[in-house]
Amino acid sequence: MTKKIHTFLLLFLFLPSIIFSQQEKNSKYFDIAVQKKAATIKSEKNFSKAQFFFLRKEWDSTLVYSVKQLNSNTDLATKQYCHYFRGYSLMMKGLYQQSRIEFDLISKSFQYYYLVDNNIGLLFYFEKNFEKAIIYFLKAQKEILNHKDETEIADLYRNIGICYLHLKQFDKAEFYLTNDIFLNPKHITKSVVRANINIANFYYAQYKDQQAIYYFQKAYNLSKDIKDFDLKQTTAFNMAVVEENRGNYKKAIDYRKEAEDWKDSLNNQNKIWAVADFEKKFTVAQKQKQIKVLEVENKLKDTQRNSLFFASIGLLLILTGGVYLYGQKVKNAKTILLQKNKLDELNATKDQLFSIVSHDLRSSVNALKTSNAKLSATLETKNYDELHQLIIQNSTIANGAYSLLDNLLHWAMLQTKQLYFHxxxxxxxxxxxxxxxxxxxxxxxxxxxxxxxxxxxxxxxxxxxxxxxxxxxxxxxxxxxxxxxxxxxxxxxxxxxxxxxxxxxxxxxxxxxxxxxxxxxxxxxxxxxxxxxxxxxxxxxxxxxxxxxxxxxxxxxxxxxxxxxxxxxxxxxxxx
Known part of the structure; x- marks a missing residue:
């Protein structure tokens, strides 16, 4: 397989692996500790809200309430937690420099400082400073190994292995990526699929195509038992590239079509409609072709009939045909009238619905613009209580508009019979x-x-x-x-x-x-x-x-x- 294909697959597949593993799972030990901490200081409402939104992965709200807690008179341990909340939230929002500033404010006396080292390692990884990333991952390794949590250890090994792979230190990369596969749960999870993709990339980077293809095939088979559409699309795309390099273009097309089918988003809805429209036109053309063939056959049969027979009953056929056509015309006119009335009613309902939805959305957007203007003014005055109320107000307006659009989408799917019921x-x-x-x-x-x-x-x-x-x-x-x-x-x-x-x-x-x-x-x-x-x-x-x-x-x-x-x-x- 060509080096061009190798490079594309590596960029497409294993670069996001660390991000995915971190977004899916925080340390369960830390989550439990955060909840216990909140229970011991129930009077600190801002801390309770900060940890609540942190555990729900609502980063903006976490940042707001953690800074409120830091601005109050609070003990050192609580400050450590708040700085961690902010560092992690900023990292998830892609603000890496600000994230490192928050992590640097945490002292090494913090009970969960190994998580700080691990996250700083991630920040260096995002900046493609893989040598420093490995240093911080290894600092966190001892504490993570002490927990004996195989899933957490597998995440660490995956991170280190991918860094070594970027550095082309293949011996070390192989050790960690292989252990990642062995440490993953016996039952099939997204981590298991990603582990197989990573080891496949490892072999691809060294032009060991047979070993790489084995693990790409294994990842594809395992992805059938999970519900992650992105992973299903990724593994199908990998197999398409593998088959293209093998010269098996028919299988490659099937895999690419499967990969496209997993792109379940509104962005590709127009594609789906275009394909459906094309298939509809193709079916109509086939039917018309069949009709033409039948017409020719009927004409040939008609010419074989006895002309005398047609002459004797021609008048009767004309009269009968006239009566029939008149009856059909009356019937069709009634049907068209009923359909027109129904269409007018549906169009009126549609116009009414669009008018109301547009009015509601315009009201929501205007309210949001007004509230944002107040929010900007409040930021200058640093009135945090009013700022809090405005943020809640903005959230309420946005949630209302989202609910309206969500209902509109489901209503449209019901009307067009696209909603699946199981x-x-x-x-x-x-x-x-x-x-x-x-x-x-x-x-x-x-x-x-x-x-x-x-x-x-x-x-x-x-x-x-x-x-x-x-x-x-x-x-x-x-x-x-x-x-x-x-x-x-x-x-x-x-x-x-x-x-x-x-x-x-x-x-x-x-x-x-x-x-x-x-x-x-x-x-x-x-x-x-x-x-x-x-x-x-x-x-x-x-x-x-x-x-x-x-x-x-x-x-x-x-x-x-x-x-x-x-x-x-x-x-x-x-x-x-």
Whole structure:
């Protein structure tokens, strides 16, 4: 294989390996220590928030609350943690110089200083200073080996091995990369696949094609059992290059097509549509060709018929044909009229929806621009309390716009029948717990109490993704229409042995019976909030209704003005 192909594969594959391993996994020892530290200083609210966002990998929020904690009178140990939070967050955001400044502020007395050495090694790696990167990785090695965590050790060996590979010190690189494979878990994970890709690159760099191809093939086979689309696309692309170099272009094309199929993003949606359009045109052309062949055959058969027979019944055929054509014309005219009316209705709904969505998005963007202007002014005055409120306000506006676009996307996919449904047995209590965790910041912002009283013994038979969309939309609405210090409850009732009744109840502003009737009407896109000038699309609830129906469920609403709302859902239980 040519050196050009070698170089391309190395750049495409193993350069990101360190970044991936670090983003997927922090040291579990450090995560536990951070949580224990927060529990011992509960009065330090800024530290609690900083560690909360750090563990959730929300780097901007981590930076805000960690600097607030540093600006207060705090002990040395807490400062060490805050500097670590900031150093790690800045590294994840690609701000390497600022990250190193924060890490340098941590003293060697810090209990987890080996993580500082490991991260500084990463910073040197990103700057392609591989010799210094190895020095810091080796400083962290002793403590990491003491933990006897094979996954953590495998990550370290992978980092060191890749650095040696860049330095073309192949003997040392082989030692570490080989140990990376041996130390990875016995079950198939993303780390196992990457380890095989790295050792394949190692052999490629030395022109040992047979060994390299073996590990590329192994990585490709292992990737079939994981859900990481990027890795699936990478391994398929590798096999395409391997087959091209072998001269097997048919297999290479198949692998490249598979690699393209794994690029599941909106950026390549136009490609997918273009291919579908081409396939449609090709199919139509084939059908037209078949029709023409049939027409020729029919004409040949017609010429063989007896002319006398046609003469005797010609008049009858003309009369019958005239009546038939007239009937077809009347029938087609009615069909066209019905289709036109339906199309006009759909176009009106589409225009109304686009108008409302555009209005909501424009309002959100204007609000965000105004808030950002205030944010800039507040930064100059260093009013941190007001800055905090503006950041929360910006986040709320952005989340609202994102939810609107997310609902619009799912609604469009439902209308075009592109949304895939796979029903399975789901533990309802666990799903409600996940939804509560995702909306914890919004609940805390409005001081809303959340009560999950769903029975832990109930399993329902539904599509998991659509169930999450329904519960997220209904909880988002409940939060939106609840007052501060309100309460939202999820609980179940045993009414029908074959169905589960899930009730989502809030004590918010409620709604009138007329509003309920409008919301339950099909294709009703407008919903006016009581005592408010805000107009919403109603798209979220329409999306919920369609997805509930797809899951063989039902939706009912009970509400009174000023007394809250109950959203009553039923889903089929899992048959034991």
């Amino acid at each position: 029903k399975e047995s789901i533990h309802l209590y666990s799903i409600v717990q996940q939804i509560e965790y995702n909306y914890k910041p919004l609940l805390l912002d409005k001081s809303i109490t959340f009560d999950n009283s769903v029975s832990k013994n109930i399993f329902i038979y539904v599509d998991l993704d659509s169930l999450k969309i329904v519960l997220r939309n209904l909880l988002d609405n409940a939060i939106k229409f609840s007052n501060r210090d309100g309460k939202i409850s999820f609980y179940t009732q045993e009414i029908n042995p074959d169905f589960c009744t899930l009730i989502i109840e809030d004590n918010g502003i409620g709604m009138s019976q007329q509003t309920i009737q409008e919301l339950l009407t099909e294709n009703e896109l407008l919903a006016k909030k009581e005592n408010s000038e805000i107009i919403g699309t109603g798209l979220g609830l329409q999306l919920c209704k369609q997805m509930i129906r797809k899951n063989s469920g039902t939706l009912a609403i009970e509400s009174q003005i000023g007394k809250g709302t109950k959203m009553i859902l039923t889903f089929p239980k899992t048959i034991a």
